[in-house]
Amino acid sequence: MQNPASGGPLLITSTIAIAVLFAQTDSGSSVLSFLFPILIMGGLFYVLLILPQRRRRKKAEQMRSAIGIGDDVRTIGGILGTVVDEDEKTFTIDVGGSTMKIIKGAVSERTGPDVASDDA
16 A cells, blocks of 8 residues: 555545545535545646646747857756757767767756856
């Protein structure tokens, strides 16, 4: 059995059980009473999980589109390098004298002294 805070099957089952109890107590608006907790859970799911993920993805795409030749980058694998060439979907980075071709999505951040910190 999973922890209810993890959002597993137990949480969904308990939400449905609460909705059924509401539906049984009030016969006049049973459909609304049944759907209300489910709609609330759906709204919370959207606000707490989907919106932040969209914001992170959009911010990462903007960062990758702003990278140009000469910028220092770090990949998701931890490799540090300098961009020496750019194609439609790839970067070629210089890593200590050798070059490496990587997919643009593999760049996790732009590094270097000219990059402003987000901590401020």
